Amino acid sequence: MIRAGRTAVGRRELADALGMTWPTFRRLKPHDAEGFPEPVSSEGALVLLWDLEQITAHRDGRPQPALPPEEDDEDLLDRREAAVVLAVKPRSIDSYKTDPRLADHVVVVGGVEHWPRGVLRAYGATRGTMTAPSGRPTGSGDMVPRDLLPGRIAELLDADPAVTAAHAVDVLGVSTSTAQKHLQHERAARIAAQMHTEPGLRAEAAADRLGYPPALRRSAVKAAQQLHDKH
Template identity: 55%
Template structure:
């Protein structure tokens, strides 16, 4: 996480090497940032690019006490890919699909070549996702108003928003029968698993389902669909 007031202080490996007067090759070999007491990165665990707070690293290199960072609980704190995914309760791979949404692209912030998003924008996107109101169930008296030709697209939106979306979620959001919700969810999941396996032949069915974020409990119904789709594409 990056506090917006300290964005200008962010340091990459390359910038740290310059600060320490090291050639990049030497920096890579010695990994001075792994030394005990060196300030921890401000990028998330598993981040592709490590980032540090320059105020902290400068103090450390000068032999001075390392200052504490500001509180990181505000709405404008910048989140990287992993942190944004965690805020939504999805995998980073799923976030990669979400981040192309215009509601997020207009808020993206480039920090030393790494995409970040304000927590407020991530939460606004989360709260506006399809199906967020489904937990309360279908409003009393609501009719099945989803045209048949739009059903797949509407269910696909729910699945995009939450790979673990349930039959109950679909019923609550769209007012369809349980059997219909199960059928369309299974079809969509199966087709997407087959497409991913075709793109990456080394993946097993379960590995592809895992990458897409589909819980084990829903995979059985999608397996036959995926097998059929694979046969048709062969």
């Protein structure tokens, strides 16, 4: 994470801070040297970021300033870290991040999306609370904006893999056909992802591991197999 009040840089900015051209940086890979400051990116991140204060101190031969140890609402968290705060899987963040409560606060550092810890906590506290737009009578159509619906469906599945379309209708105010379509799509995507993670795993077995009851997964299993076969 990027601690509050600190600046993080990616590889190209790191090269600039070290006074290296990009080709020289790529050839020498100074960040791999012993004693070089550790990245502040989350574990397993594909794009690495470093704390600029630590980088300049290392460059100048000064002691590296420690990162603040306490959590702060202004800390910037990437996708994996945001998932920990919200107690969901990282792929759920891909759906949630279109919600204005997160989208309006995204901060891109080194090409990586981050969100303030305080914003994530506030989002988590209100996640799942729905209010119908004013002036829309009950039964007049889908009550959740279309672009936010995948995130809401993902939340319901995170909370209960056996969630039914009827429950989604009650909670989200969408039509039965819309709830069925989106639940099938999300279950299929998760089944296919499980199959991709574990080659040789059959769609039915993946659905079992994910906790999807047989009566609710038939269409999703078929769709997941098609998704898997395409890749």
